[in-house]
Amino acid sequence: MDVKKFIRRYTKHLYWIERHDFITPKQYARYRDISANTAGARLNKFVGLGYLDKIRPARQFGDGSMPTFYFITKKGAKQISDMLDVPREDLCVRANTPTKQPSTRFLMHTMKTNDFFTQLIDSSMESKYPGICKWLNTRECRVTIPSTGEDLLPDGYGEFDIINENICFWVEIDRGTETISIASDKFIRYAEYCMSGRWRDEYYVDEYPRLLFRTNNASRALSVKRDVEKKAQNLGYLDVIEKCQFLISWEEEDDGNDILGESWLRTGYDDGLVSFIH
Numbered sequence: 392m393d394v395k396k397f398i399r400r401y402t403k404h405l406y407w408i409e410r411h412d413f414i415t416p417k418q419y420a421r422y423r424d425i426s427a428n429t430a431g432a433r434l435n436k437f438v439g440l441g442y443l444d445k446i447r448p449a450r451q452f453g454d455g456s457m458p459t460f461y462f463i464t465k466k467g468a469k470q471i472s473d474m475l476d477v478p479r480e481d482l483c484v485r486a487n488t489p490t491k492q493p494s495t496r497f498l499m500h501t502m503k504t505n506d507f508f509t510q511l512i513d514s515s516m517e518s519k520y521p522g523i524c525k526w527l528n529t530r531e532c533r534v535t536i537p538s539t540g541e542d543l544l545p546d547g548y549g550e551f552d553i554i555n556e557n558i559c560f561w562v563e564i565d566r567g568t569e570t571i572s573i574a575s576d577k578f579i580r581y582a583e584y585c586m587s588g589r590w591r592d593e594y595y596v597d598e599y600p601r602l603l604f605r606t607n608n609a610s611r612a613l614s615v616k617r618d619v620e621k622k623a624q625n626l627g628y629l630d631v632i633e634k635c636q637f638l639i640s641w642e643e644e645d646d647g648n649d650i651l652g653e654s655w656l657r658t659g660y661d662d663g664l665v666s667f668i669h
Contacts, residue, residue, distance in 0.1 A: 394440060401433070402474045405442055405467050409482055410528055411505045413460040413498055418505055434461050442467035444485075448495040460498050483530060496568065504529070504546045504564045507605060511549070525550040532561065536580055537587045543580050548600065559600035560638075565615075567607045575618035578602070582623070582631045601636040612641045 407422060408414050420430035437443040438461070447459045463471070468482040485493065508526065525548075532548035535541070545561040552558075561581070565574055584590060585599045594600065606612050616639055623632045 397436075398440070398442065398470060399474065401437075402470055405437070405463065406471045406475055406477065408443065408461060409463040409468065409471060411501075411508075412483065412485075412528065412530075413462050413493070413501045414505060415458040415460060415502060417458065418502070418509065419461075421509055431459075437461070437467070442470060446492060446498075448493075448498050457495070458502070460502070500546075500564065500566060503566055504562070507562065507564055508547060524552055534561075534581075534584050534593075535589070536583050537589060538583060541580065543577070543584065548594070557596070559594065559596050559598070561600055561602050563602065563604045565604060565606040565611070567611055571611070571614045571618050574604075574606075574615050575622060578604070578615075578619040578632065578637055579622055579626065579628065581637070582628050582635055585635050586631055599635060601638055604637065604639045606639065606641050609641050612639045615639065 404419075404423070408419070411418070416427055416431040416434055419425075419434060420427045423430065425433075434443060434445070438445055441464060443461045444464050445459050445461045448457050462485045463482065465484050468479065468484050471477050471482060472479045485491075527548040529544055529546050532545050534543035534545060536543065546564045547562040548560070549562065550557060550559050563577060581602050590596065590599055604612075604615070606615065619632070619637070623629050
C-alpha cells in the first residue's frame with residue numbers, strides 16, 4: 392500500500408470526521424455509500440497509521456450494544472491543516488486517556504446529532520428543495536445570554552434555501568435523559584437571546600433563526616411544549632416566544648421526511664406558542 396497516496400486520497404474524509412467530532416463505522420458507511428465492513432476496515436487503517444484513534448464506551452442501561460467511535464488525532468489534524476489549508480486552531484483533537492475519555496452519554500448524544508444531520512442532508516437531496524447550504528457544529532455555534540453570561544450550546548446551526556427564502560435554524564437533539572423542566576428551560580434561554588438582539592451580529596441574519604427541538608416521542612414533545620408555554624406566561628415572554636418560531640419534532644420513522652418540506656414554511660399554527668411539525 393502506498394501510504395502517502397492513501398492519505399492524500401482520503402484527507403477530506405479525515406476532515407469530515409473531525410467536523411463530526413466522533414463518528415461510527417455505520418455513519419461513515421452512509422457518508423461514502425459503502426458497506427459497513429469496508430468502512431470499518433478503512434477507519435481501522437487510519438487508526439493503524441496514527442491519523443485516527445478509537446474508543447468503545449461502556450454499555451449503559453437502555454442504550455443497547457455500544458458502537459466504536461473514531462476521532463481525529465494530532466497527526467490527523469496536522470494532515471488536514473497542511474493539505475486542506477484549514478487553520479490548526481480550528482481543529483479539535485480529543486484526548487484518549489483513562490482520565491479524559493468522553494462519557495458514554497456524550498458519545499451517544501453526538502451519534503444521535505450526527506445521524507440527524509446526515510438524515511437532514513439526505514432528505515433535502517431527495518426532496519424538491521435544495522440542500523442545506525450551511526452547517527455549523529456545536530463547537531461553532533455557541534450562544535451567550537447577555538443578561539446572565541450563560542452559554543447555550545446548540546447541537547448545530549444550519550441554513551436552507553427554500554423557494555427563494557433563507558431558512559436559518561438551530562437544532563437541539565433531546566434523547567429524553569433530562570427532565571421536562573430542564574428541556575423547556577432551553578426554549579426560555581433562546582427567547583432571552585432573541586430579546587438581546589445579538590444574533591444579528593453573531594449570525595449575520597435579518598430574522599431570528601428558528602429552533603428545531605427533536606425529541607424521541609410525541610408524549611414527551613407535548614409535555615415539553617406545555618411546560619414552555621407555562622413558563623413563558625409566568626415570565627411575560629408570550630409575545631417573544633410566538634415570534635421565535637419554535638418547532639418540536641419527534642421520531643416516528645427513520646426517513647427524515649417529517650423535518651423537511653412544508654414543515655419549514657408553516658408558522659401560523661393554532662396549537663399554541665410552540666408549534667408541532669407533525
